[in-house]
Amino acid sequence: xxxxxxxxxxxxxxxxxxxxxxxxxxxxxxxxxxxxxxxxxxxxxxxxxxxxxxxxxxxxxxxxxxxxxxxxxxxxxxxxxxxxxxxxxxxxxxxxxxxxxxxxxxxxxxxxxxxxxxxxxxxxxxxxxxxxxxxxxxxxxxxxxxxxxxxxxxxxxxxxxxxxxxxxxxxxxxxxxxxxxxxxxxxxxxxxxxxxxxxxxxxxxxx
Amino acid sequence: xxxxxxxxxxxxxxxxxxxxxxxxxxxxxxxxxxxxxxxxxxxxxxxxxxxxxxxxxxxxxxxxxxxxxxxxxxxxxxxxxxxxxxxxxxxxxxxxxxxxxxxxxxxxxxxxxxxxxxxxxxxxxxxxxxxxxxxxxxxxxxxxxxxxxxxxxxxxxxxxxxxxxxxxxxxxxxxxxxxxxxxxxxxxxxxxxxxxxxxxxxxxxxxxxxxxxxxxxx
Amino acid sequence: xxxxxxxxxxxxxxxxxxxxxxxxxxxxxxxxxxxxxxxxxxxxxxxxxxxxxxxxxxxxxxxxxxxxxxxxxxxxxxxxxxxxxxxxxxxxxxxxxxxxxxxxxxxxxxxxxxxxxxxxxxxxxxxxxxxxxxxxxxxxxxxxxxxxxxxxxxxxxxxxxxxxxxxxxxxxxxxxxxxxxxxxxxxxxxxxxxxxxxxxxxxxxxxxxxxxxxxxxxxxxxxxxxxxxxxxxxxxxxxxxxxxxx
Numbered sequence: 011x012x013x014x015x016x017x018x019x020x021x022x023x024x025x026x027x028x029x030x031x032x033x034x035x036x037x038x039x040x041x042x043x044x045x046x047x048x049x050x051x052x053x054x055x056x057x058x059x060x061x062x063x064x065x066x067x068x069x070x071x072x073x074x075x076x077x078x079x080x081x082x083x084x085x086x087x088x089x090x091x092x093x094x095x096x097x098x099x100x101x102x103x104x105x106x107x108x109x110x111x112x113x114x115x116x117x118x119x120x121x122x123x124x125x126x127x128x129x130x131x132x133x134x135x136x137x138x139x140x141x142x143x144x145x146x147x148x149x150x151x152x153x154x155x156x157x158x159x160x161x162x163x164x165x166x167x168x169x170x171x172x173x174x175x176x177x178x179x180x181x182x183x184x185x186x187x188x189x190x191x192x193x194x195x196x197x198x199x200x201x202x203x204x205x206x207x208x209x210x211x212x213x214x215x216x217x
Numbered sequence: 218x219x220x221x222x223x224x225x226x227x228x229x230x231x232x233x234x235x236x237x238x239x240x241x242x243x244x245x246x247x248x249x250x251x252x253x254x255x256x257x258x259x260x261x262x263x264x265x266x267x268x269x270x271x272x273x274x275x276x277x278x279x280x281x282x283x284x285x286x287x288x289x290x291x292x293x294x295x296x297x298x299x300x301x302x303x304x305x306x307x308x309x310x311x312x313x314x315x316x317x318x319x320x321x322x323x324x325x326x327x328x329x330x331x332x333x334x335x336x337x338x339x340x341x342x343x344x345x346x347x348x349x350x351x352x353x354x355x356x357x358x359x360x361x362x363x364x365x366x367x368x369x370x371x372x373x374x375x376x377x378x379x380x381x382x383x384x385x386x387x388x389x390x391x392x393x394x395x396x397x398x399x400x401x402x403x404x405x406x407x408x409x410x411x412x413x414x415x416x417x418x419x420x421x422x423x424x425x426x427x428x429x430x431x432x433x434x435x
Numbered sequence: 436x437x438x439x440x441x442x443x444x445x446x447x448x449x450x451x452x453x454x455x456x457x458x459x460x461x462x463x464x465x466x467x468x469x470x471x472x473x474x475x476x477x478x479x480x481x482x483x484x485x486x487x488x489x490x491x492x493x494x495x496x497x498x499x500x501x502x503x504x505x506x507x508x509x510x511x512x513x514x515x516x517x518x519x520x521x522x523x524x525x526x527x528x529x530x531x532x533x534x535x536x537x538x539x540x541x542x543x544x545x546x547x548x549x550x551x552x553x554x555x556x557x558x559x560x561x562x563x564x565x566x567x568x569x570x571x572x573x574x575x576x577x578x579x580x581x582x583x584x585x586x587x588x589x590x591x592x593x594x595x596x597x598x599x600x601x602x603x604x605x606x607x608x609x610x611x612x613x614x615x616x617x618x619x620x621x622x623x624x625x626x627x628x629x630x631x632x633x634x635x636x637x638x639x640x641x642x643x644x645x646x647x648x649x650x651x652x653x654x655x656x657x658x659x660x661x662x663x664x665x666x667x668x669x670x671x672x673x674x675x676x677x678x679x680x681x
Contacts, residue, residue: 080292081292082290386610389616410613432594
């Protein structure tokens with residue numbers, strides 16, 4: 011499996027934020043996106059997920075293998091933990107939610123309504139959702155927010171297992187997860203220069 | 218997609234705002250009409266079909282802003298948009314869930330409330346049938362409005378302004394289906410066009426709404 | 436810049452500004468002349484109608500504004516389609532610029548119609564299909580304008596208003612037929628037509644055409660002016676955004 015991004019440009023509103031983003035990931039490797047707030051990590055991840063169209067460049071990935079998990083968990087508080095996972099498993103055409111419950115030790119919580127979970131438990135549920143999608147390229151935006159040290163370790167283990175199984179992960183995070191096969195990518199190097207904006211309204215002749 | 222429908226119905230039932238609110242609103246609107254118009258049964262009977270249609274139409278509007286808003290805020294919509302389901306299908310399921318929780322109960326309640334307004338005898342079944350066939354169009358058009366306004370902070374009022382003009386043909390043919398019958402005329406044409414309008418919205422609205430959702434998700 | 440060899444090149448804001456810089460004054464002067472001639476001719480140099488007296492002369496405002504009210508929506512539909520298909524920014528901005536003018540034309544048509552209707556039908560307002568259709572058109576304009584105003588990101592606003600315009604056009608047309616079904620009406624048929632013999636008298640016909648030309652030119656002048664303003668506003672917000680990003 012190969013996830014290849016070449017010369018990608020992304021935009022937020024009227025302006026290009028990034029240009030010339032290129033990297034190649036093969037099965038079993040992870041990429042950690044670094045960069046200050048506002049440098050375009052979320053923009054890039056949403057673009058990679060196919061939610062926002064790129065301004066230029068190419069994304070090559072196996073068909074229907076990408077899944078994106080953003081800041082919000084997508085958890086319905088009126089439903090139980092198991093029901094939440096069951097729903098996403100059904101949507102993505104998967105059978106079992108056992109593996110997902112195992113990963114973060116959520117069997118005891120399975121029948122608890124999601125509204126009674128703590129913030130950290132909700133986050134764990136949100137992350138275990140990745141496992142029921144059956145997809146192999148994970149795009150994660152700040153996945154460790156509101157996780158305690160113990161859960162961060164579990165999360166790192168989950169990523170590790172995913173990579174060992176030949177999966178791919180792209181993460182935007184500030185925490186060092188100690189992943190062996192991860193490379194870091196500072197995205198501030200791809201910041202679009204003013205002359206790259208390609209916005210017809212910034213044409214000097216227009217003044 | 219059935220999973221999505223089931224989840225939406227379960228959420229509507231459990232959050233309490235589903236069936237109950239729009240039905241209660243419908244009841245109150247119908248109850249207020251005699252307060253405003255006067256209790257004369259002849260006058261009420263004459264305007265009953267129109268009042269019931271307008272009441273049902275307004276009750277449909279109430280829960281529209283929730284069709285996509287909650288899923289948009291909690292990130293579910295991001296995941297649904299990247300799921301193996303076509304977004305058009307997701308929109309259609311959302312509209313169907315909205316209809317099952319509003320349009321269908323409103324259609325069932327209309328003949329009962331019609332009794333309070335002295336709806337002419339012999340039109341009760343058609344009152345129910347016209348709403349049953351017409352309200353799906355309202356749910357689909359409303360879903361389109363909800364898809365357009367999903368990214369806005371206070372989209373509720375704007376949603377009504379966008380959606381209500383689109384409801385005009387359905388309202389006219391729906392109410393005429395009953396009014397013509399009450400006047401002793403044939404209502405076949407009106408009813409056929411009402412049904413055609415509903416089918417037409419099923420065919421085009423999912424595409425328009427899915428386009429609007431994709432724009433709002435980028 | 437070389438000489439443009441396709442109409443599409445005017446979709447570039449810079450080219451559009453350069454062209455309209457010359458066209459706008461021409462359209463404005465033409466509009467002023469045509470309106471002055473058409474309205475003066477119509478109001479003072481035409482005979483009174485044997486049935487309607489001098490009230491008929493409001494036709495020189497009513498018919499052109501009513502035509503423009505519909506035509507401007509059609510123009511918005513076309514520019515919206517151009518934006519959706521070819522992503523020309525000026526097209527979306529032109530649709531945005533045209534909407535308030537269309538709204539105003541609809542209002543003028545409704546008001547002049549009411550003033551005309553009073554002596555003719557004995558009422559300022561009736562739920563006649565034509566009158567009702569214009570009321571409906573009015574709320575479609577309102578929704579469209581409100582949506583533009585509510586969305587901050589200009590491209591998102593362009594996309595969403597365009598799709599609303601598309602769906603709205605279909606349902607506005609459906610409403611037109613629905614309203615015909617609902618009430619047969621008392622409004623006279625179209626005042627102008629090519630295929631029918633029985634349109635308005637020749638004495639009214641020519642000044643009416645001049646007035647219509649005046650309204651069309653007035654719309655062109657206004658929409659160009661407003662589009663230029665929209666382009667400048669877009670430039671300002673783009674400059675501010677660039678500044679903030681550093």
